[in-house]
Amino acid sequence: MGAVRTAGADETASSIESRFRETVASPVRLLVIGALLAFVLLGLPEILDTYWLQIMTSVTIYSIVTLGLGLLIGRVGMVSLCQFALLAVGAWVALRLDYATSIPFPLLLLIAGLVTGVIGTLIGLPALRLTGLYLALITLMAAGAIGVVLRVAQFPNGGGGFFGNTSAGGSSSLLPRPEMATGGTAYYRYCVIVGILMFLVALWHVRGKAGRAWAGIRQSQTTALAAGVNTTLYKLWAFGLASFMAGVAGGLLAAATGGVNVNQFPTQNSILLLAVVLMGGIYSIWGAIVAALLLRLLPALLDDWGISTELLTILFGVGVLQVLLTAPGGLIDQVPKDVAKLRRAIGRLFPGSTNGRSGSPAG
């Protein structure tokens, strides 16, 4: 009888597993993702001119930062206001390493990510005791401190070696691009591929043990502890991961057109980053892409149309208010819902053409 029971349980296990696989990777979904990737990698560079491709490169790089911050807020429930400063740290580490050594570009990115990850983890230490507003405040102060350090060190500076200084500090520094991607289009593709890798890392975390542990922590610290989750480890790991991503993005940014300079990372931009991440949507990792589009593409578009980009502050304010009050899932969650609603509304207007008739009240 025992054997019969086990066989039954086996069957249930496999049917449940197959149901999971269906929801995670249905063929249609994979096809759509594949088509989108092909378009982004191959189609976009054909359509866009140099300027807009630069913008899209920037969107790609910033989507890595928003991805990390989105994970931290949406999955773990911790707010960090120092991600923009950590982006600068990543750029700085990559540049200094380039001045001092001849490490190949991918390794440079990795080291920039790891060093930034360690610094971010240290900043995350208060998160073990603080939450919400106070954690946000501490991280904002850390961002300010990083800003001061970089200003004093005349970041990024062009002197030789690890700590070399030139008198011509303050101007932009450009990290040499990898040999395989020196041109604008090639570097755009390079960034997209790094971005895809980061999204895979994020997906792997979210779908795995870490994601489940984070879901526990987000709901309640004590629940997670009672389930055997080492909450200290997983909280710091989340901070480390988000910072790692910011660091990698910093390395990419240092090699993007125009390079980086010390005035590019004002502390208040970390707050702007939080706003776009909330608007993009924190409960889906794809919200990070929407957030990056809001952050980099929208200002460029407004500029192109001759509208003052100052308007964005108001627009983002209204957007965040909207998210906090009515659409906690952000644009990535809300737009498909609204589209479906619109489709139903159109269906009601023209009942003959669709099945809108079934929606009519039954008296």
Added chain:
Amino acid sequence: MIEVDALTVRFGGVLPIDGMTVTFPGGTCGLIGPNGAGKTTFFNVLSGFVRPVSGTVRAFGEDILAMADFRRARWGLRRTFQTEQAIEGLTVFDNVLMVHENTASDRSTRRQDVIEALSFVGLDGVASHRVGVLGARERRLVEVARAVTGNPKVVLLDEPAAGLPDDETEDLGRVISSIPERFGALVILVDHDMSLVSACCQTTAVLDFGKLIAAGPTGEVLRDEHVMRAYLGTEEEL
């Protein structure tokens, strides 16, 4: 067996647990008492969320208070919460899986074990549902499934039947009473529903104002005059 010796907890000037000495012999043990008697505080001491000022707790010969809070779950301590705490953002399956992967090291039987815990409480049919869409009874059962997966040694159930109608409480009682035999764990059940406690528990301990006032076979304890007085109030007070 859990041996509690002279356990005292202090919150400022209050002693929610005051020199509690009791032994939970095994099987399903009841722990009852009026509101504020210290039952949940006792669970929180066992979980490591509250540090006692003095006293010891030995569970199966091990000094449980010496372990870090999250390691106690790895050792085999499980609990449910008074306000149900199944994790809303995860599926039923992932809720149980999460406890298993953080407490049991055996990967090869992981999925099998999770399914087993789910069918034990009768939730294998909704394994892929998100907890957020479930009703109160099912959420409670998710918590129970979480509490029995991954080789539990001690299972603490804090008012698992709170808010459930009588027939559902009865079903839950049957699930609870079969935990010791099925999973080899000692269960401590806190609940105000005396019919549930007498149906499930061979022995029962009674707390009142942090002090143990009775302990022994459930039938005798529930008839004890001290216990009656603690629940109904004394004549002097009236």
